[in-house]
Amino acid sequence: MKKLSLVLAGIFCGLSLNAATIATYNGGEITSEEVAPYLAQLTQNQIQDISVLPKEAQEGLIKEILIKKLLAKEAIKNKYDQSKEFKTILASAKEILLAQEYLLQQFKSIKISDKEIKDYYNSHLQDFVLPEAVKTKHILVKSEKEAKDIIAQLKGLKGKKLDDKFSELAKTKSIDPSAKNNGGDLPYATASDLVPEYYNAAKKLKKGEISAPVKSNFGYHIIMTQDIKEQRQGSLEEARASIDNGLRNQKQQELLKAQTEKMLKDANLKMK
Known part of the structure; x- marks a missing residue:
C-alpha cells in the first residue's frame, strides 16, 4: 500500500498481558514482555516471538538484555539513580513514554467502517496490485x-x-x-x-x-x-488490515493536528 503509512508501528510492539518466562538467572528472570521491545527493534517489527529466531540469535538477545539488567543493578547499588542529572533524564523519558502511550491509546480508539475500507480499496485498486x-x-x-x-x-x-x-x-x-x-x-x-x-x-x-x-x-x-x-489484483480481504491501519493513522493525524494546535494556544507559549 503506497499512500498510507502506519507511524505507530513498534510502539510497545508485542507486549503481552500474560508474560512467559524466557530465561532465568541468579536473582531473577527474563520474560517475553521484557524481550518484546528488543525483538521489535532488532527485526523491525517483523518478528514478535523470540522462538522463531535461531538458537544462537535467541541466546545473544537474552544475554544483551541480561547485561543491561545487571549494569542497571550496579548503577542502583552505586546510587547513580539518586543524582539530579539522572532524575532529570528519567522525568524526560517518562514524558516521552506517556506521550507515546497517549498516541497509542488514541490510535486504538479510532474506528474505521467497512464502507470506508471498501471505498478506499475501490478508488485505489492500482495500489493493491501484487507483482x-x-x-x-x-x-x-x-x-x-x-x-x-x-x-x-x-x-x-x-x-x-x-x-x-x-x-x-x-x-x-x-x-x-x-x-x-x-x-x-x-x-x-x-x-x-x-x-x-x-x-x-x-x-x-x-x-x-x-x-x-x-x-x-x-x-x-x-x-x-x-x-x-x-501478477494479480490483491483482494479486498488481503488489503483490509493495511487500509484499516492507514485510515486510522490518517484520522489520528487530523485529530492530533487539531488537538496540538489548541494545546499550544491554551499553553500561551512565549519564546525568550
Whole structure:
C-alpha cells in the first residue's frame, strides 16, 4: 500500500498481558514482555516471538538484555539513580513514554467502517496490485567450479530426493549464513527483492528445475524454483488490515493536528 503509512508501528510492539518466562538467572528472570521491545527493534517489527529466531540469535538477545539488567543493578547499588542529572533524564523519558502511550491509546480508539475500507480499496485498486513473485531455494558459493560440483551432485535426482539433497548441500556448502537453518529456502520474492541476475534466472525455470551457475555480486547461485505467482489484483480481504491501519493513522493525524494546535494556544507559549 503506497499512500498510507502506519507511524505507530513498534510502539510497545508485542507486549503481552500474560508474560512467559524466557530465561532465568541468579536473582531473577527474563520474560517475553521484557524481550518484546528488543525483538521489535532488532527485526523491525517483523518478528514478535523470540522462538522463531535461531538458537544462537535467541541466546545473544537474552544475554544483551541480561547485561543491561545487571549494569542497571550496579548503577542502583552505586546510587547513580539518586543524582539530579539522572532524575532529570528519567522525568524526560517518562514524558516521552506517556506521550507515546497517549498516541497509542488514541490510535486504538479510532474506528474505521467497512464502507470506508471498501471505498478506499475501490478508488485505489492500482495500489493493491501484487507483482509477480518467485519461491526458490538457493545455494551460494564463491566460485563457478564449486557451483558446478554441487550441480553434478544433484544431477539425476527428482522430487523429494532432489529437494532433500538440495537442502542438505545448502546447509553444508552455502556461504549464505541463513542456509544453515533454512536449507537455502527463501520466501516468495519479487523483482525488487532480488538482484536482477537471480530473479531473471529463477523465473525462467520450471518448478523443481535447477539452474546453471548464476553469477551476482554475492557469488555464484544454484537456484531451484519451487513456485511462481503471476501478477494479480490483491483482494479486498488481503488489503483490509493495511487500509484499516492507514485510515486510522490518517484520522489520528487530523485529530492530533487539531488537538496540538489548541494545546499550544491554551499553553500561551512565549519564546525568550
